[in-house]
Amino acid sequence: MNDPSRAACVIGWPVKHSRSPLIHKYWLERHGIAGDYRREAVAPDDFPAFLANLAAHGYVGANITLPHKEAALESSEPDARARAVGAANTLWLDHWRLRSTNTDVEGFLGNLDASAPGWDRFVRTAVVLGAGGAARAVLFGLIERRIGRIFLINRTIEKAEALRKVFGERVHPRPWSFLGDALATSALLVNATPLGMAGQPELAIDLSPLPSRAVVCDAVYVPLRTALLVQAERCDLTTADGLGMLLHQAVRAFSLFFGVTPEVTPELRALLEQDIACT
């Protein structure tokens, strides 16, 4: 059934940890599409040449993972999302033009919409932890949904201040010492740092200042149920996990590569949960 003339890939260095093939191959099979999705381990020095020959390698598009997301932006024609986020995670050939976007924005928004429907009707203030690539995508999404005030808390305050310059005055850079005050006035908390991920330090936060209606969202997905999400559930708060974000960011990429908009189903989620549990 595989037709190598319509194939996409994920490019990274290393890339063997990527779960994108599992997701895209599930959708290919589900939609009966003749096509393939592969991993490509490409070293940073070889990345520009690989992209320049994407079609010759047999690909109509590619997902991009670490450490190539910034280089991908520079080597392609980015849309407004990718430019604002400062990184491209999806590239596709459009009549021989290599275009790019950043689907982490809709990964974040799609996951929140599915996990906490209507969240953007009551969230006026949000807290975002971190000022890296994931935080940029989160900020883009929050501003697109017209969230009025965003406390951006980061260890290196200069990086948070730089993001205020990019995303505007709704973004309020603050140090970690301000977290308790920020939570007391916020209805959405987003962890966009690696804290709480397997092999990383814990995210030590007291969620008790959050209002009872608040939503807690974690970009980390290994482990699936992070200590942050466990605490949020104990406080009866609504949660949105990192796996949901990962699944939702793949939707538009698949549609750009294969021309069909797929769905994030419980069956697909279970497949990924099983895979993560085995790591």
Ligand code: NAP
């Ligand atoms: P990044 O660009 O390296 O940024 C990491 C951010 O976390 C920085 O702001 C950094 O602060 C902060 N940080 C790191 N270690 C810290 C520590 N020990 N204490 C306090 N702050 C710390 O990383 P990223 O690409 O944004 O990714 C962040 C997380 O999101 C990762 O776990 C990644 O796997 C996850 N993610 C998930 C998805 C998904 O689909 N679920 C998508 C994208 C990313 P400084 O500025 O001070 O260094």
